[in-house]
Amino acid sequence: MPHTLRLLATLLLLLAAPTMSAHAASADALAVDVKNESEPVLCAEKDNVAVAFSNKDVRAFRIEAVHPVYTTVGMRDSSEADWTACDMTKEPDYAAPGVAKQMTLYEEPGMALIGYRFPSFWRKSTAKVRIGDRVEDNIHMLQLWVPAPNGRDEVLVLYPQDGYWRPRPLNPPNMYSPYGSSFLVGPIDRDTRPHVEIKEVAFDPAAKRFTLTFAKGGSATVSIASVDDQRLALDVGFDKGIAGQPFAMLRSMYITEFNNDTARIAMREAGAKGWREDNIMKFGSARATDIWIGRLAPSRHNTTSPDVVFSGFSDAATPRRPRNEPPPMAPASK
Secondary structure, rough: HHHHHHHHHHHHHHHHHHHHHHHHHOOOOOOOEEEEOOOOOOOOOOOEEEEEEEEOOOEEEEEEEEEEOOOOOOOOOOOOOOOOOOOOHHHHOOOOOOOEEEEEEEEEEOOEEEEEEEEOOOOOOOOEEEEEEEEEEEOOOOEEEEEEOOOEEEEEEEOOOOOOOEEEOOOOOOOOOOOOEEEOOOOOEOOOOOEOOOOEEEEEEOOOEEEEEOOOOOEEEEEEEEEOOOOOEEEEEEEEOOOOOOOOEEEEEEEEEEOOOOOOOEEEEEEOOEEEEEEOOOOOEEEEEEEEEEOOOOOOOOOOOOEEEEEEEOOOOOOOOOOOOOOOOOOOOO
């Protein structure tokens, strides 16, 4: 190559390098501290799995609920409660089931937000629920229904009084997929059990977005980015980072490999060349950018309930590019 052409090629590479580096970095999320706080139990109706996520710089990330890899059309699901070895009289946060009062808080063709008031709840009911000008007190559970091929499906549950969420995608064809694992978003307290103190929940139907105002200050949004019969994608955003305590947590149940709502964890650790995998009860801690928590084999409890993925951690107002979106093309050199 002539000397002048080599100089020109080198100059073009130097000019393009910052652009290419920026695009490469945009695909890599912040790393967060992942800590396993799970404990062994015998009762399948107690959440003993607790995986906490911490990083004071995180302002946005994505949560996905995905059908298990073993799900097949027509697969039998077992979603009955299992009270074997359960002595709930010793649980301070347990209240015997009762008849709940149901109310429709919002409804349009294909979409609805349903509220429930329980006869009792383990925490004092202080959080308010707002939809437009309507404000309700003492709502213990919210169910969000969205359009589906069969009319509408329930894809998200929120318990405003303790901050627990339960996600799931649309039902696969000719199947019912139950809820399984839960998650928390916001400053997590550990009084009796992990929870988030919420002052108010506001729902915007047009945006499919929940806005949480926390009792100790600060706010967050949880928005449906997409939903189909493969996955439910939720984008979470904070008005500011959360320091001194976890900003999110996965809650679930594990008794054995054949009786659980989640059994495995896999993560892409910061700087690692490959993924790390482990049994959910044996895992200790890590610093990771992507975390999958789910099952590789069917369980007799909530057999087809979804896996949960945490990713896209960002210090900006929106999550980093989701892994299933192709990377942006670098601008063509002139």
